[in-house]
Amino acid sequence: xxxLIIAEHDNHTLKGATLNAVTAxxxxxxxxxxxxxxxxxxxxxxxxxxxxxVSKVLLADNAAYxxxxxxxxSLLVAELGREYSHVIASATTGGKNLMPRVAALxxxxxxxxxxxxxSDDTFARPIYAGNAIATVKSLDAIKVITIRGTGFDAGSAExxxxxxxxxxxxxxxxxxxxxxxxxxxxxxxxLTAASxxxxxxxxxxxxxxxxxxxxxxxxxxxxxxxxxAAVDAGxxxxxxxxxxxxxxxxxxxxxxxxxxxxxxxLAGMKxxxxxVAINKDEEAPIFSVADxxxxxxxxxxxxxxxxxx
Amino acid sequence: xxxxxxxxxxIDYNVKVRVKSDNSDVDLSNVKMAMNPFCEIAxxxxxxxxxxxxxxEVVVVSLGPQSAQEQIRTALALGADRGILVQSDENLESLxxxxxxxxxxxxxxxxxxxxxxQAIDTDNNQTGQMLAALTNMPQGTFASExxxxxxxxxxTREVDGGLQTVELSLPAIVTTDxxxxxxxxxxxxxxxxxxxxxxxxxxxxxLGVEVKAHTQLLKVEPPAQRQAGIKVASVEALxxxxxxxxxxx
Numbered sequence: 001x002x003x004l005i006i007a008e009h010d011n012h013t014l015k016g017a018t019l020n021a022v023t024a025x026x027x028x029x030x031x032x033x034x035x036x037x038x039x040x041x042x043x044x045x046x047x048x049x050x051x052x053x054v055s056k057v058l059l060a061d062n063a064a065y066x067x068x069x070x071x072x073x074s075l076l077v078a079e080l081g082r083e084y085s086h087v088i089a090s091a092t093t094g095g096k097n098l099m100p101r102v103a104a105l106x107x108x109x110x111x112x113x114x115x116x117x118x119s120d121d122t123f124a125r126p127i128y129a130g131n132a133i134a135t136v137k138s139l140d141a142i143k144v145i146t147i148r149g150t151g152f153d154a155g156s157a158e159x160x161x162x163x164x165x166x167x168x169x170x171x172x173x174x175x176x177x178x179x180x181x182x183x184x185x186x187x188x189x190x191l192t193a194a195s196x197x198x199x200x201x202x203x204x205x206x207x208x209x210x211x212x213x214x215x216x217x218x219x220x221x222x223x224x225x226x227x228x229a230a231v232d233a234g235x236x237x238x239x240x241x242x243x244x245x246x247x248x249x250x251x252x253x254x255x256x257x258x259x260x261x262x263x264x265x266l267a268g269m270k271x272x273x274x275x276v277a278i279n280k281d282e283e284a285p286i287f288s289v290a291d292x293x294x295x296x297x298x299x300x301x302x303x304x305x306x307x308x309x
Numbered sequence: 310x311x312x313x314x315x316x317x318x319x320i321d322y323n324v325k326v327r328v329k330s331d332n333s334d335v336d337l338s339n340v341k342m343a344m345n346p347f348c349e350i351a352x353x354x355x356x357x358x359x360x361x362x363x364x365x366e367v368v369v370v371s372l373g374p375q376s377a378q379e380q381i382r383t384a385l386a387l388g389a390d391r392g393i394l395v396q397s398d399e400n401l402e403s404l405x406x407x408x409x410x411x412x413x414x415x416x417x418x419x420x421x422x423x424x425x426x427q428a429i430d431t432d433n434n435q436t437g438q439m440l441a442a443l444t445n446m447p448q449g450t451f452a453s454e455x456x457x458x459x460x461x462x463x464x465t466r467e468v469d470g471g472l473q474t475v476e477l478s479l480p481a482i483v484t485t486d487x488x489x490x491x492x493x494x495x496x497x498x499x500x501x502x503x504x505x506x507x508x509x510x511x512x513x514x515x516l517g518v519e520v521k522a523h524t525q526l527l528k529v530e531p532p533a534q535r536q537a538g539i540k541v542a543s544v545e546a547l548x549x550x551x552x553x554x555x556x557x558x
Contacts (some may be wrong), residue, residue: 067475070450071447074442093451093469094469096434096451097450100434100436100437100439100442101441108404108523109523110403110439112434113432127335127430127432128335129432130532131531132529132532135527135528136524137525138523139525175445176478179476190469190470238467238487239467239469239470239471239472244432253557270532270535274555282540287537291538291539292540292541292547292551293537296544305547308548309548
């Protein structure tokens, strides 16, 4: 029994989400190998070889894999995956894009967003926007899985010394190409990696008022998020959305400002360690999950909080 | 160009889901069902392509029980031209749905397939990618913009940290994210007209696909409930709690 983990990376650095996948793999048991597929990504393979508990790193370094095009990478992963009992990726947009394509090529099911490992074939995953948790047994010989990072602690990035093996197979399906990307530039941490998150909802009133939260976030070293209501109202871009249809987060501290607490939002943040809610409506559902609730006008409370930190 | 669009019948997104007391599954008896929200966005995009003169015909497909006809009729009322129901009362897993759709694609030969990125019941986010694999088509998942030109389509995708644009050769699969468009409502005259649009029914046997279980659902439980904490009276009290009790700042 051995697990192949598909590394999440940008050709330069190994993303933290991969370390959560390593923890999931160690709970499954057996050897753990990491595949680094990319273009000019030797540094990522070096980082992967240092991850504790990993016995081998497979490096497929080719222009065809540079932008993680699923049409190309899925062919590679399906070919390599036949030798494994489990093939795992993080349930990031990258993993979600790639893994079902791999599963179909292997003629097996995929288990999405796994949050708990019960045994080598049985896993728990949220369904219905996290309103129910399903325990599912895989009947396939190869288990293709994406894991939700918030369900597993990050493994250690150091302490390992796995051998790096080159994979020469080049798969270029020739049916898709990368045109460009527009990544949000920010000095703040990424939402899914932040230990503190300050989020705003419809109560913010407009996009300019998010400056209040940004100032607070900078004091706390926090990321800034938003509810779907704030995104739908056009206050902020969609990549800031926390919730079932946005990002699933579980920071040490989550501060919800002007967020009523729709089911869809709670599904994305209710596993946070400490939740603070600031809302002027004392009946808002967000208070039913908050450790500390402050019934106040956010336009008074947030500047005051900012000043007191 | 023919556009194929898929719709799934799911629990209405406003309904609070309850787990059955025997933990066998969620309780779907007597709850309101509706078209999956991401599928609504897919239908809207297909209809807009037709209105723009790019699509010549919009064919809507659903897979599931007889009652899924309702969701096909809704799509027809929104502007799709004809419907296909692949009828089955069995639990159809994503891979099986993808295999059935691959057969429909083979028969219909669409230039573009538009699907929701995930259904809000099982939250799998798999079928589009699986269909792409089985038909050897490129995939533009989590789309926030779709531009067809000639034999290519440019898809802007919502990825972690921003947006990515890819160019795909047609035929291709696109799966929709929330911001692709804002779906319209069906007008009463269009709802009436939709009743006369053609709707074919097929079975998995007709399509030559075996409905196979790759997973077994052992149990379904409600999530751990979080206890409500306390209300603090002032910002000062909040800072004190965060520093000295929770120790998170």
